[in-house]
Amino acid sequence: MVQSRLARYARISGSLLLAMAGLAGSASLASADDVIRFGAPLPITGPLAPEAVKQQMGYNLWAEEANKAGGINVGGKKYKVEIVYADYQSNTPRSVQTTEQMITQDNINFMFGPFGSGAAKAASTISEKYKMPTIAASASSSQVYDQGYKYLFGTFTPNDTLTTPLTQIIKAKAPEVKKVAILARNDLFPLAIAQEMEKSAKANGLEVTYFEKYAINTLDHSATLSQIKSLAPQWIFITGYTNDLLLIRKQMVDQQMKAAVVTMIAGPAYQDFIEAAGQSAENISSASWWHPAEQYDGKDIFGKTSNFVKLFRAKYNSDPDYGQASAAVSGALFQLAIEKAGSLDRDKVRDALASMDVMTFWGPVKFGANGQINSLEPPVFQIQNQKPVVLFPDAIKQGEFKLGVN
Amino acid sequence: MLAVQVLINALVLGCLYACIAIGFSLVWGVLNVINLIHGSFIVLGAYLAWGAYQWAGISPWFALAVAAPVFFVLGYLLQRLLLNRVITAPVLVTLTLTFGLDLILNNAMIYYFKADYRKLTLSPPTGSISLFDVVVPVDRLIATASALALTGLLYLLLRRSKVGRAIVAVRLDRDAAVLMGVDVKSIYAIAFGLGAALAGCAGVLMALIFPISPLTSSAYLGKAFVVCVLGGLGSVSGALAGGLLLALVEGIGSTLIGPAHATTLSFVLLIIFLVVRPQGLLGRKGFE
Numbered sequence: 090m091v092q093s094r095l096a097r098y099a100r101i102s103g104s105l106l107l108a109m110a111g112l113a114g115s116a117s118l119a120s121a122d123d124v125i126r127f128g129a130p131l132p133i134t135g136p137l138a139p140e141a142v143k144q145q146m147g148y149n150l151w152a153e154e155a156n157k158a159g160g161i162n163v164g165g166k167k168y169k170v171e172i173v174y175a176d177y178q179s180n181t182p183r184s185v186q187t188t189e190q191m192i193t194q195d196n197i198n199f200m201f202g203p204f205g206s207g208a209a210k211a212a213s214t215i216s217e218k219y220k221m222p223t224i225a226a227s228a229s230s231s232q233v234y235d236q237g238y239k240y241l242f243g244t245f246t247p248n249d250t251l252t253t254p255l256t257q258i259i260k261a262k263a264p265e266v267k268k269v270a271i272l273a274r275n276d277l278f279p280l281a282i283a284q285e286m287e288k289s290a291k292a293n294g295l296e297v298t299y300f301e302k303y304a305i306n307t308l309d310h311s312a313t314l315s316q317i318k319s320l321a322p323q324w325i326f327i328t329g330y331t332n333d334l335l336l337i338r339k340q341m342v343d344q345q346m347k348a349a350v351v352t353m354i355a356g357p358a359y360q361d362f363i364e365a366a367g368q369s370a371e372n373i374s375s376a377s378w379w380h381p382a383e384q385y386d387g388k389d390i391f392g393k394t395s396n397f398v399k400l401f402r403a404k405y406n407s408d409p410d411y412g413q414a415s416a417a418v419s420g421a422l423f424q425l426a427i428e429k430a431g432s433l434d435r436d437k438v439r440d441a442l443a444s445m446d447v448m449t450f451w452g453p454v455k456f457g458a459n460g461q462i463n464s465l466e467p468p469v470f471q472i473q474n475q476k477p478v479v480l481f482p483d484a485i486k487q488g489e490f491k492l493g494v495n
Numbered sequence: 496m497l498a499v500q501v502l503i504n505a506l507v508l509g510c511l512y513a514c515i516a517i518g519f520s521l522v523w524g525v526l527n528v529i530n531l532i533h534g535s536f537i538v539l540g541a542y543l544a545w546g547a548y549q550w551a552g553i554s555p556w557f558a559l560a561v562a563a564p565v566f567f568v569l570g571y572l573l574q575r576l577l578l579n580r581v582i583t584a585p586v587l588v589t590l591t592l593t594f595g596l597d598l599i600l601n602n603a604m605i606y607y608f609k610a611d612y613r614k615l616t617l618s619p620p621t622g623s624i625s626l627f628d629v630v631v632p633v634d635r636l637i638a639t640a641s642a643l644a645l646t647g648l649l650y651l652l653l654r655r656s657k658v659g660r661a662i663v664a665v666r667l668d669r670d671a672a673v674l675m676g677v678d679v680k681s682i683y684a685i686a687f688g689l690g691a692a693l694a695g696c697a698g699v700l701m702a703l704i705f706p707i708s709p710l711t712s713s714a715y716l717g718k719a720f721v722v723c724v725l726g727g728l729g730s731v732s733g734a735l736a737g738g739l740l741l742a743l744v745e746g747i748g749s750t751l752i753g754p755a756h757a758t759t760l761s762f763v764l765l766i767i768f769l770v771v772r773p774q775g776l777l778g779r780k781g782f783e
Contacts, residue, residue: 134598136710138605139612275755302755306714308705311504312746313754319497331612335706339614343623343632365614365706 124171125161125433127152127423128197130187130212132204135179136305139331140204140412144226147416148172148201150404151424154390161424164431170420173197181208188212192219198433199223199423201416202241206230207277213241222426222439226419227412229378230281234459240435242442242460244378244415244422244451246467248282251354251376252289254481255469259324259350259374260293262490266349270299270322272313272337279328282354286326298322303333310337314344324350325494331356335365342369350374351494357472359410367475372494374471374480379411379451382479382487383468387449389421397450418451496628497750505746506739507635513738514642514700515715516722517649517731518693524728525666525686527586528578531593533694534716535600536566540698541707542608545615555615555699559641562695570691574684582683597712604709613707638700645696649689650731662686721765727775736776740764 129148131141152170160167173195177184184203191197192215200216202209202225209228216223217238225233229245259266269290273283280302290297298320303313314337317325325348327337334356341351351373356362358377363370381398391397397417401409409417426441427433446455446464455464469481471490478488519533540562547553547561577596581588621633653659664672665682673679697715705711718741726737741761748760768775 134602136713138602139708139710142605272754301753304755304758306717307754307758308711308714308718309504309508309742309745310754311508312501312749312757315497315500315504316750332706332708332710335612335614339704339706343635344630345623345625361612365612365616367614367616 124169125163125199125427126195126197127170127172127199127201127420128175128188128191128195129172129201130175130177130184130191130203132179132184132208133174133176137179137204140227141176143410143412144201144204144416145174146401146405147226147409147413147418148420150401150413151390151417151420153404154400155420155424158390162428163433168433170424177203177208181211184208185211185215188215192216192221199427199435199438201226201419202228202243205278206233206281209233209243210236213238216240220435220439222423222435222442224419224422224442226415229278231459231461234457234461238460239443240439242422242456242462244419244454244462246378246462246465248278248285249289250465250467251282251378251469252285254467255352255374255376256286256289256293256295258469258480258490260295263323263349263492266295266323268296268298268320268322269324269326270317270320271297271301272299272310272317272325272327273302274329274333275302275304276329279330279354283326283328286328290324290326295324303329307333308336310340311344314340314346318344318346323348324352326352326354328354329356331359331362331365335362338366338369338373347493347495349492349494357470357477360408363472363475363477370472370475372471372473372491374469374490375477376467376469377411378465378467379414380468380470380477380479380485381408381414382470382477383452383485385448385450385452387421387451388447389418389425389449391417391421391450394450414451418449418454421449421451422454500629501746501750502743503629503631505742507631507639508746509739509742510639510642510735511635511700511704511738512718512722512741513646513726513735514638514693514697516719516726516738517646517734518690518697519716519719520723520726520728520730520734521649521693522687522690523723525662526574526578526582526683528582528589528593528687529586530687530690531590531716532573532597532600533690533719534712534714535597535604535709536570536691536694537698537701537715538604538707538709538712539600540566540695541615541702541705542604542613542698543695544699544702545613545707548615548617549613555617555703556641559696559699562699563692566695567688567692569688569695571684571688573691574687575680578687579680579683601709601712608709615702615707617703634703638703641700642697645693646731646735649693652689653731658682658685662689721761723775724765725768725775727777730775730777733775733777740776 133141155170160169175187177187200223203212206228209225210233225243231247273280334353357375383394385394430437430441453464457463466482468479470477470479522530544555544558547558623630623632661677722737726733745757749757
């Protein structure tokens with residue numbers, strides 16, 4: 090009885106879904122002539138959902154601004170921007186299928202890569218096969234770009250560009266720092282950053298007394314932190330996402346752990362980390378690819394960095410972080426490339442991206458031979474008085490490095 | 496001294512794990528439903544504590560008193576209106592239903608609370624107690640004491656009250672309980688309501704210690720599952736024993752072989768228990 094009812098509901102909802110899909114399909118076909126469709130496979134559900142929301146905020150802001158200005162100018166004709174989202178449920182193999190489906194069935198013109206280095210690398214094989222120009226807005230690992238692909242571009246510099254300036258600042262400002270403890274989330278990006286940190290520390294004559302990984306979804310770090318405390322390192326370097334870092338920071342305070350330097354990547358770049366950590370965020374150092382304090386005068390649709398920040402605040406009532414800004418600049422870069430190419434031809438747009446050398450609100454953008462941006466100097470910053478204060482590069486420096494995290 | 500610190504950390508954490516698992520164990524034991532929405536209930540309880548403190552300055556202890564009846568009613572209604580329709584269906588159907596409900600609740604929380612992470616920070620902070628280099632955070636101690644009190648209350652309720660005895664009777668022999676005049680549908684709903692209330696209260700306590708995000712629900716659910724298997728279904732003290740064992744294995748494993756392997760180690764333990772002692776440490780047939 091129950092099963093037959095279930096089957097009936099399934100049939101009814103199935104037909105409804107098909108009907109809705111049909112309507113959606115005909116609607117998009119009707120407007121297919123005067124829009125440029127950008128495919129954005131994102132982990133809208135599952136563990137990476139918060140990151141997907143951030144990416145969407147950046148893409149949507151760009152699309153809104155581009156459409157407000159009449160659209161993208163292609164050889165004198167204006168085209169509206171449409172972003173086609175698809176959920177790959179935080180499942181990397183599914184991101185590959187989604188990418189293929191978008192290219193072969195959803196009639197998209199250009200692509201944004203899926204979230205993070207792992208999924209972007211996996212999906213790039215497909216977009217390369219179909220010669221689809223793709224900008225990865227959140228992939229930093231060099232392995233993504235060292236595949237010799239022609240159609241893949243990325244807005245994040247390699248991971249070592251974050252750890253090297255940080256180590257040099259700390260070496261110059263805190264010569265008493267000799268021992269470093271590194272704790273990394275066992276995940277592609279945080280682990281890659283931690284490995285770069287280990288290299289950078291050794292290259293600068295520091296002793297790495299502890300290097301361990303913690304599993305994704307670890308609820309309690311107290312045993313690990315007790316062990317680090319017993320080694321008395323002067324620099325504690327921890328990677329992970331906001332949730333991990335808040336959890337670890339709270340448990341460090343619980344265990345009364347103190348160190349001359351505490352660095353966390355990538356949480357402190359996000360406003361929600363600073364708000365949730367409160368006083369315990371004080372003097373935590375970090376690095377990221379972009380910061381709202383930067384002052385670039387861009388040739389892109391957003392113009393000055395301050396204008397981008399203003400538009401973002403007006404739409405979302407919060408400050409943008411590097412993830413949101415990277416998504417927005419990826420759209421803006423496509424717009425510049427399409428307008429320069431004066432065509433929607435994939436090869437022409439690809440060539441325009443490859444030869445791009447332009448100033449944007451994100452900073453100077455020039456892609457290396459492998460497609461990864463090589464013109465950007467990512468900022469190093471420290472939380473001082475509940476605000477991120479930029480320490481590097483010198484051109485946008487806002488303050489001096491402060492020692493001591495309690 | 497490190498060994499003592501690790502041991503104390505594990506004891507405190509073990510009680511928290513027990514608190515996470517106890518409602519899950521009750522529902523599984525009595526209704527034979529693996530309630531996949533349990534983790535999201537915990538997170539919702541944490542949001543309730545956070546919201547009450549953030550917006551109205553209401554202390555988590557008062558939130559605990561609010562969470563219990565609110566979640567009880569929520570669980571009671573959920574069981575009566577939805578789960579009851581499929582309770583006699585194969586376990587896969589109830590599993591699918593609670594999985595679907597969990598997806599809805601979890602995504603609703605992502606939608607309404609946004610992707611931001613929150614942390615309930617008490618002002619002034621509760622601080623830590625230190626003795627000979629061994630440090631114990633006060634909020635964990637308070638949460639542990641509350642978790643133990645909740646566990647004790649459930650134990651008393653099941654042993655001493657009429658409703659509690661009816662719950663145990665339904666668990667032991669559903670048909671005999673019907674013959675004795677027990678309204679099984681009501682008892683199922685009360686047991687599910689109690690499970691939800693315990694999850695909500697656990698969430699309030701977890702808010703003091705862990706950052707709040709809808710995404711942590713899967714971690715809570717995973718811990719509840721492991722604790723139930725280790726401790727054994729059908730026993731309040733089993734949940735406590737399972738929680739302590741899990742925390743000890745994770746703590747010692749993390750110190751000796753590295754934190755990356757602590758979770759693997761707990762799952763290896765889970766498999767060993769499933770093969771060697773499937774009834775768990777203190778599992779019995781009836782829930783008492």
